[in-house]
Amino acid sequence: MKKRKFMALALSCVMVGSLTACGGKDTGTNQTTADPAPASTEKAETPAETKENTDTQTAAPADAAQAAEITLWTYPIGSWGDSATVDGLIANFNAVYPDIKVTVEYLDYTNGDDQINTAIEGKQAPDLVLEGPERLVANWGARGLMVDLADLWTDDAKAVIYDSVQNACKSNDGVFYEYPLCMTAHTMAINRDLFEAADALQYLDEATGTWTTENFQKAVQAVYDSGQAAVGVVYCGGQGGDQGTRALVNNLYGGTFTNAEHTEYTANSEENVKALELLKSMDGIDFDASLVGGDEINMFCNSTFAMAFCWNVSQEKNNLEKINFEVLPMAFPSEDGRPQLCGGIWGFGIFDNGDPAKIQAAKTFIDFMANDEKQAIESVKASNYWPVKDLGNIYEGDELMTEYAKFVEYMGDYYQVVGGWAEARTAWWNMLQQIGSGTDVKTAVEEFVTTANTATSAQ
Amino acid sequence: MAKSNSMSKALVRRETIAGYAFMLPSLIFFLGFVIYPMVQCVFTSLFDATMNREDIFIGFANYVELFQDKVFLGALKNTVIIVVVSVPVTCIFSLWVSSVIYDLAGPACSAFRCIFYLPVVTGSVAVAVVWKWMFNNYYGIFNYIGTNTGLIEKNINWLGDEKFALGCIILILLTTSVGQPIVLYVSALNNVDQSLVEAAEVDGATKFQCFWKIKWPQIMPTTLYILVITTINSFQCFALIQLLTSGGPNHSTDTIMYYIYYNAFKLYRYGYGNAMGVVLAIIIALLSAAQFKMAESK
Numbered sequence: 045m046k047k048r049k050f051m052a053l054a055l056s057c058v059m060v061g062s063l064t065a066c067g068g069k070d071t072g073t074n075q076t077t078a079d080p081a082p083a084s085t086e087k088a089e090t091p092a093e094t095k096e097n098t099d100t101q102t103a104a105p106a107d108a109a110q111a112a113e114i115t116l117w118t119y120p121i122g123s124w125g126d127s128a129t130v131d132g133l134i135a136n137f138n139a140v141y142p143d144i145k146v147t148v149e150y151l152d153y154t155n156g157d158d159q160i161n162t163a164i165e166g167k168q169a170p171d172l173v174l175e176g177p178e179r180l181v182a183n184w185g186a187r188g189l190m191v192d193l194a195d196l197w198t199d200d201a202k203a204v205i206y207d208s209v210q211n212a213c214k215s216n217d218g219v220f221y222e223y224p225l226c227m228t229a230h231t232m233a234i235n236r237d238l239f240e241a242a243d244a245l246q247y248l249d250e251a252t253g254t255w256t257t258e259n260f261q262k263a264v265q266a267v268y269d270s271g272q273a274a275v276g277v278v279y280c281g282g283q284g285g286d287q288g289t290r291a292l293v294n295n296l297y298g299g300t301f302t303n304a305e306h307t308e309y310t311a312n313s314e315e316n317v318k319a320l321e322l323l324k325s326m327d328g329i330d331f332d333a334s335l336v337g338g339d340e341i342n343m344f345c346n347s348t349f350a351m352a353f354c355w356n357v358s359q360e361k362n363n364l365e366k367i368n369f370e371v372l373p374m375a376f377p378s379e380d381g382r383p384q385l386c387g388g389i390w391g392f393g394i395f396d397n398g399d400p401a402k403i404q405a406a407k408t409f410i411d412f413m414a415n416d417e418k419q420a421i422e423s424v425k426a427s428n429y430w431p432v433k434d435l436g437n438i439y440e441g442d443e444l445m446t447e448y449a450k451f452v453e454y455m456g457d458y459y460q461v462v463g464g465w466a467e468a469r470t471a472w473w474n475m476l477q478q479i480g481s482g483t484d485v486k487t488a489v490e491e492f493v494t495t496a497n498t499a500t501s502a503q
Numbered sequence: 504m505a506k507s508n509s510m511s512k513a514l515v516r517r518e519t520i521a522g523y524a525f526m527l528p529s530l531i532f533f534l535g536f537v538i539y540p541m542v543q544c545v546f547t548s549l550f551d552a553t554m555n556r557e558d559i560f561i562g563f564a565n566y567v568e569l570f571q572d573k574v575f576l577g578a579l580k581n582t583v584i585i586v587v588v589s590v591p592v593t594c595i596f597s598l599w600v601s602s603v604i605y606d607l608a609g610p611a612c613s614a615f616r617c618i619f620y621l622p623v624v625t626g627s628v629a630v631a632v633v634w635k636w637m638f639n640n641y642y643g644i645f646n647y648i649g650t651n652t653g654l655i656e657k658n659i660n661w662l663g664d665e666k667f668a669l670g671c672i673i674l675i676l677l678t679t680s681v682g683q684p685i686v687l688y689v690s691a692l693n694n695v696d697q698s699l700v701e702a703a704e705v706d707g708a709t710k711f712q713c714f715w716k717i718k719w720p721q722i723m724p725t726t727l728y729i730l731v732i733t734t735i736n737s738f739q740c741f742a743l744i745q746l747l748t749s750g751g752p753n754h755s756t757d758t759i760m761y762y763i764y765y766n767a768f769k770l771y772r773y774g775y776g777n778a779m780g781v782v783l784a785i786i787i788a789l790l791s792a793a794q795f796k797m798a799e800s801k
Contacts, residue, residue: 157768157769158768161554161768161771164554164555165554187554187555187556188555189554189555274641280751281662281663281748281749281751281752282749282751283749332640332660332663333660333662333663333664333748333751333752333753334635334638334639334640334660334661334662334663334748334752335640335663343641348641348642466769466770467769467770470765470769473749473751474751474753474754477751477752477753478753480663480752481664481665481752481753
């Protein structure tokens with residue numbers, strides 16, 4: 045009898061134990077922990093290393109050297125989505141701050157937001173997150189979830205970080221929720237071989253990567269007439285890559301997406317309506333509700349399309365092996381040939397998890413990654429984009445980066461910090477779907493602006 | 504006698520306690536992961552709840568808004584279409600396949616079961632990627648075959664045209680839904696009492712009469728189970744929508760589950776999303792109850 049009782053108890057314990065295991069903290073395969081370097085007493089340093097590290101520590105906050113374990117969740121921003129690269133960056137950090145342990149989780153753009161939102165609701169938000177202002181500032185910052193980074197935004201930092209970047213990193217009431225690391229300008233690209241065969245290169249300026257709206261129309265028509273039925277596609281199957289379609293529409297006749305204060309959507313302007321009507325009427329340009337930006341990139345790389353509206357230097361780097369033609373990156377066409385490109389600005393934000401030690405450690409991490417003289421270059425290079433301040437020519441000798449660098453000067457207003465952004469993004473591709481299926485452009489655009497502005501005022 | 508009674512009561516008590524002890528882990532799981540979320544869902548549906556803000560009690564306002572929300576009503580209609588088409592087709596198709604393969608030689612029957620079960624065990628993402636390629640507007644296999652055989656004049660944008668998109672989703676759903684019913688029907692048909700079938704055949708019953716009068720009543724519990732799970736799965740169609748159409752084009756493939764996800768996870772409207780969840784649960788419960796009742800009456 046005793047034996048049976050014991051067995052019953054043991055079985056119950058095993059079952060409860062298995063339940064506990066099921067409810068344990070997620071340690072998914074995409075989570076890695078970069079072990080801190082050995083404690084400083086055990087670490088043998090060369091004199092040169094010692095001097096470098098001492099210099100760096102002088103630059104870091106004075107009270108930063110405290111033990112803490114922090115978590116960094118990073119979206120796939122260049123090689124910041126690659127564990128081998130990030131482990132190397134963290135090893136550099138731990139060489140200077142051995143007592144701060146950084147655990148990294150790698151997110152993707154399909155599920156990343158859901159993972160973070162679920163973590164927030166479960167009071168398990170990461171300490172640090174690497175992403176852009178539309179999430180760090182306009183979303184989580186606006187909801188009071190992020191730490192004010194004012195002490196990182198010193199006068200020295202403000203003096204060197206570009207003004208447009210500074211404006212994007214703070215909320216409308218002036219609170220900095222992001223400390224920026226890198227930036228890029230999203231471009232479009234054309235299949236140069238196809239354009240050359242269609243004698244369409246005459247309509248664009250290869251040196252500056254710009255063209256006028258009129259020449260864009262002529263070029264598309266020439267490529268279409270040469271037998272390429274699908275020249276380009278206004279993809280609208282979802283929000284992936286929607287910066288491309290927004291930039292295309294806004295640039296054609298100089299329209300804007302929001303007002304300058306980022307308080308109201310202005311996509312129903314005459315210029316935007318004219319641009320959408322033009323796109324709808326063009327041979328070779330289709331509105332396709334079955335494709336998103338990623339699909340368009342793949343189909344440009346396999347030559348299905350002659351141009352891609354969702355492009356930047358990372359796309360070319362990531363797809364080099366697939367592409368068997370010459371890619372020519374181009375700015376979006378505009379009436380005066382002076383484009384306003386959509387930018388991407390990425391940096392760090394800190395979730396307010398209520399632990400001052402972790403917050404301080406996270407600030408130390410940001411300061412090291414973005415401000416340390418040597419490390420900042422490595423951190424930016426890992427992103428495959430450009431620094432948000434003058435770090436010299438960090439890509440010297442890299443032809444591809446040099447070719448794309450010319451587009452950074454065309455970066456336009458970073459309007460993605462406008463309120464109601466999530467709903468507006470969905471409404472945008474829904475609007476394009478409506479236009480593609482025959483709804484009057486003006487009606488569809490008015491509906492979009494009403495939906496988006498309602499979302500803004502509801503926030 | 505009294506001593507024997509008290510011994511027996513003690514034994515019963517001990518066994519009862521042991522029984523509950525064994526049930527406890529499952530009970531904790533059931534209460535924590537089923538009952539508590541259900542209660543929380545109903546409770547939250549009465550609030551304007553969003554991220555990092557105190558919930559505001561609004562009574563039944565979310566429910567009132569639901570039935571004025573055109574997108575929700577469209578999603579409800581699409582969901583009903585999916586259920587109405589998918590459930591009978593899945594049941595009839597799987598019953599037909601099972602009837603054909605259940606008395607095949609062992610390896611042949613197993614091979615067919617594996618083939619039909621394969622989409623069930625394949626991940627939704629992999630399934631969606633393959634179907635997306637087949638439906639591709641520019642180089643998809645359906646357009647290739649259709650245009651080359653003259654069935655269609657020009658390429659059709661299967662997933663990008665609101666006339667076809669929902670049909671495509673239902674087709675994919677069918678391929679991922681028939682596996683389990685086929686396996687269940689094959690087992691059920693194998694369990695039918697063969698002596699009754701043989702006796703009927705001796706008495707001159709046709710194959711159809713044998714099926715309708717003998718096999719069908721005996722596989723009725725399996726049919727009921729299949730009807731219920733297929734109905735629930737069809738109502739909860741989400742992954743395919745998210746991976747293939749995001750509810751488009753023009754909301755033509757929005758389902759209630761997808762719209763719940765969109766409101767709760769994209770717009771952070773937790774109260775509104777929960778209200779939709781409650782409505783969906785009520786609909787599924789009513790339909791399942793009706794299916795049980797119908798089966799009982801037969």
